[in-house]
Amino acid sequence: IGTLYVVATPIGNLDDISQRALKVLADVDLIAAEDTRHTGKLLSHFAIKAKTIALHDHNEKQKSQQIVDWLNEGLDIALVSDAGTPLISDPGYSVVNLCREQGASVTPVPGACAAIAAVSCSGLATDKFQFLGFTPAKSKARQDFFLNAVNSGMTSILYESTHRIMASLDDAAQCLGREHKIVLAKELTKTYETFFSGTIFELIEFLSDDRARQKGEFVLMLPGKEVDKQEFNPDAMRMIDLLKNEMP
Numbered sequence: 001i002g003t004l005y006v007v008a009t010p011i012g013n014l015d016d017i018s019q020r021a022l023k024v025l026a027d028v029d030l031i032a033a034e035d036t037r038h039t040g041k042l043l044s045h046f047a048i049k050a051k052t053i054a055l056h057d058h059n060e061k062q063k064s065q066q067i068v069d070w071l072n073e074g075l076d077i078a079l080v081s082d083a084g085t086p087l088i089s090d091p092g093y094s095v096v097n098l099c100r101e102q103g104a105s106v107t108p109v110p111g112a113c114a115a116i117a118a119v120s121c122s123g124l125a126t127d128k129f130q131f132l133g134f135t136p137a138k139s140k141a142r143q144d145f146f147l148n149a150v151n152s153g154m155t156s157i158l159y160e161s162t163h164r165i166m167a168s169l170d171d172a173a174q175c176l177g178r179e180h181k182i183v184l185a186k187e188l189t190k191t192y193e194t195f196f197s198g199t200i201f202e203l204i205e206f207l208s209d210d211r212a213r214q215k216g217e218f219v220l221m222l223p224g225k226e227v228d229k230q231e232f233n234p235d236a237m238r239m240i241d242l243l244k245n246e247m248p
Ligand code: SAM
Pocket: 011, 012, 081, 083, 084, 085, 086, 087, 088, 089, 090, 112, 113, 114, 115, 158, 159, 160, 161, 185, 186, 187, 188, 189, 190, 217, 218, 219
């Protein structure tokens, strides 16, 4: 029986590919790629000759059983997306889910992931965080999304696209207030990698100052709202302290 390797590829800097990823990509019988042309460029950069098939959002459901059948016939298959870790806001869920359901072997070849790279350098709390994927397309849904993110009390990591970044920040300012803290990580591992940490208003100003700054790939991060003891009234706090003393 073959193995499905879920292989992370670089998010910008090609040097971030791992030795193991290169070996697996060179050794497998087949590479299932989000975009075969895009992956073809990566493979030719590393002089890897491999057979590729397309596995993207639109055909993943139909192709999944075929992939599991090939694994059962003994083929080793690598799953890659255009950049970073497959399944993280990328295709692959249907096939991995089906592999697990049908007992096929799946193993990760870990590597770059924009969310993890961003939060690790954000300066925000990382003891607990949530990844929320892309923000919703509609303004009202986006405002609810930002409010829920912050009310979770933990750091939230979100992906944003270049055509929506300004509208998204306007929504964030409206529902969270323009003084709310935010961190932006842009073009990670690429030449113009940028981190910006400040208030939502300052970030809007920073991006508006030069339209070129609104282009590229973005990760947004919001600190969770702290449940501040001072927000409770003093009587309630005294009661909580009294109850605490009674606890075993
Ligand atoms: N699977 C990928 C990963 O592991 O990060 C994410 C794929 S998702 C379709 C693409 C989004 O990820 C972009 O719109 C952006 O929000 C984020 N992203 C990908 N590469 C990035 C980079 N180099 N810098 C900042 N964000 C990036």
